[in-house]
Amino acid sequence: MNIEQLEEIIRELTDGFDAENFIYDLLLAYELPKASITRLRKGTSNLGKGDCDLLWKNRVCYAHHDSADLHGLVDQLKSNSRVKSAKPRFVVVTDGETLLASDTKTDDSLETPLSDLAKHFDFFLPWAGMEKSQLRSESVADIRAAEKMGRLYDLILESNPPKTDTERHSLNIFLARLLFCFFAEDTRIFAEDQFTKAIDSHTAPDGSDLQQYLTRLFKVLAVEDRRDLPKYLADFPYVNGGLFCDEHPVPKFDVQSRKIILDCGSLNWRDINPDIFGSMIQAVVHSSERGNLGIHYTSVLNIMKVIEPLFLESLRAELDKAGSNRKKLESLLERLYRIRVFDPACGSGNFLIIAYKELSKLEIEIFQRIYGDQQSFQFESKIQLTQFYGIEIDGFAAETAKLSLWLAEHQMNLAFESVFGSARPTLPLHDGGHVAHENATRIDWEEVCPSDSENEVYILGNPPYLGGKSQSAEQKSDMDLVFENAKNCGQLDYIASWFMKAARYVSENANARSAFVTTSSICQGSQVPQLWPLVFRLGVQIHFAHKPFKWSNNAKGNAQITCSIIGLANQPDAVVIYDDHGKRNVRFINAYLAPGVDVIVAPTAKSLSALPTMITGNNPYDGKNLLLTSPERESLLAKHPEMEKWIRPTFGSSNFLSGIDRWCIWLEDEDVEAAMKIPEIAKRIDKTRQFRASGGEVARGLVSRSHQFRYTHTAKSNSIIVPAVSSEKREYIPIGFLDNRAIILHSAMAIYDPPPWVFGVVSSRLHVTWVRTVAGRLKTDLRYASALCYNTFPFPDLAESQKQEIESCVFGVIDSREEHPEKTLSDLYAPSKMPGSLREMHQRLDETVERCYRSKPFKDDDERIEVLLQRYSELIIRGSKADA
């Protein structure tokens, strides 16, 4: 949703107020579903029935009365029983002049002349799914400004397309300078509206001389000498070198682009929040990311989750200990000035800005403790932007980061002034942050942020996540460089580069520590054995970790990802695990972000415990042409009953768990000739061929046998199916037996022709506990992989009698499931719905399986995992000895 458009639409609605349609058009403006509104307009789904003009469940209750006591009307509607049961989010009433609205969830109310409604558009944003708590007023300002800047950027690009990197760089700098001027004239760096007014009155409306004017002005801002300048330029203060020193060409303008500059100037930049504004601007400027404004910027909450454990908690602890002891406070100040904050993927600088602000707040607190409120003293912050370092691959973001740091410095100067009555002057600008426009995976970090035994270096940030298959060729070669072509690293996420480089930096500097927000997947499943042995080999430890949490920020569409935060240190003084509920001190954090045992489980091709082979199900590679739904199968069979023998029941994870029938065309080579005579089959095979021919390398290799799946594994008598992904909420992973007609798809694992007791092993609580530790995840759900979960599972050799005991329990489980033929496995294994009898049968099975390990029952899952890891380590050692 575009906020500017929204405002515009509402303005039109109120300017030409149309009593009949007003409320419907208002709802449409918030992008509520058109079809529903059409139905409401017709009256068919309006629940109002005379009490009000419109009543829409969960959304709105609306009434229009020309001469009504609006407050009375709202109260009356709110207490009406029909309205109550419809639970409308808003009750809206108007007399055609004034509009009164009440938010039933937050109890906020809005009373405004109808003509001013557009100004209060944010009141109804919950209709569009944006809650007020998520959308603070300053972020409305941010979004509005970002959208305007995006338009300006487009226009400038159109008439000044950059041809070279130098030109692109100049354009970035120009925009950063422009932003500075907008901000400056609203926050007392310049005189009020000085910049916009100057353009308005000193340049031609057609934009023709704006380029010349800005070129001159930017030059003037960089020189101290104000003599020999016309007054309208001399009135601007000296800003300095940093931002304005080099000469960069200013783009050409026309009527439109000049007008947008003036529009931008009229926005209220005082409310802009440099923490996130930079990210929004960046998103707007990169058209590919437009529409998901700032989807990847890190929320302040998540930034705090990084910087608090990394250094803030330690600084605060030192402050507490210092109390009012002047000496200790002064030494803490010295420590503040020795801190270096380094974000090697800084984007537009969010982390650096928040870190800067937090350190400044701490400095203010210390000053207050030392000097009280002695107004006479000249307090000046001694925290320098030069303590902040960044690397950013995108040129525009790098410029925005530098600029945002200056803006943040100015904001903190104002904060200083409001506490102490004076502060260091913002102008001329001090030296800025060290933000290198470089590829962080390539450049030596010491070159950007040199370590120094005197200083404390904190490396932090939220580097980019890109799975092994989503990386570009260049990013792949970045990875090769960082990992020095180490073996079996090809599937690592791109972010692993940052961990590797941080580990190297930290391992060489006792005073350096790092912490990144990361995709959780580097601590799960197959990436663990790829990355962490290399990190731990450097002598680095995880000194704190935040357990996986769902990514969220205030952007419209949040990224679909589960994150963790991981801190690395050389010699940690404490090791702490955080989750959403709090923190706890532990002795050691392993690569799975679990406390305790230092074990990494590597995938193996064969079961370490000699369990029968489990392999991935058959991957069809058919473009959905060899697979059939039940109706498709029935209509085929109606015409060609002889096809029955070539149609097999088919199971992936999903339809196995939810009990939906699926089918596939399954032909042996010798069947092809006969089958091709049936036009429907010939058509499907041909479509499969076309699909494969236009696919990747693997697909093209399968063109010549398009009548078959990529793999054609089947059971002689029966098989066990294990879903590849299963909800983490289930106590057990639901697995099942299938007959020899069944085809298992590659969204599930298969053991063909197994002895029945294996079902008991894989179903057992002991095994699920193992899987929860070592498996990869899809969000937080378990992802079952044979090489990681099954082949690594340590299981004792069984006597025949033990196998029989387990088998009898297995049949108990099966029988108990069959007592509920109407229920799907998904129903049966939902934790809240699991039938008591089934749970009992599983418990009996668990006890039997666990007795294979030892006679004494296990106390809890912690003990189970400890014993399993212990046995795993022994198996690995025995295995490596056997190899040698």
Place this chain on the structure above:
DNA sequence: AATCCGACAGTCC
């Protein structure tokens, strides 16, 4: 030859 992954993706209410 077989795998394990996805700044995810489809479905349901």
Place this chain on the structure above:
DNA sequence: GGACTGTCGGATT
């Protein structure tokens, strides 16, 4: 619109 829960192609091993 968000709660819920697992597809499918394929570069890598």
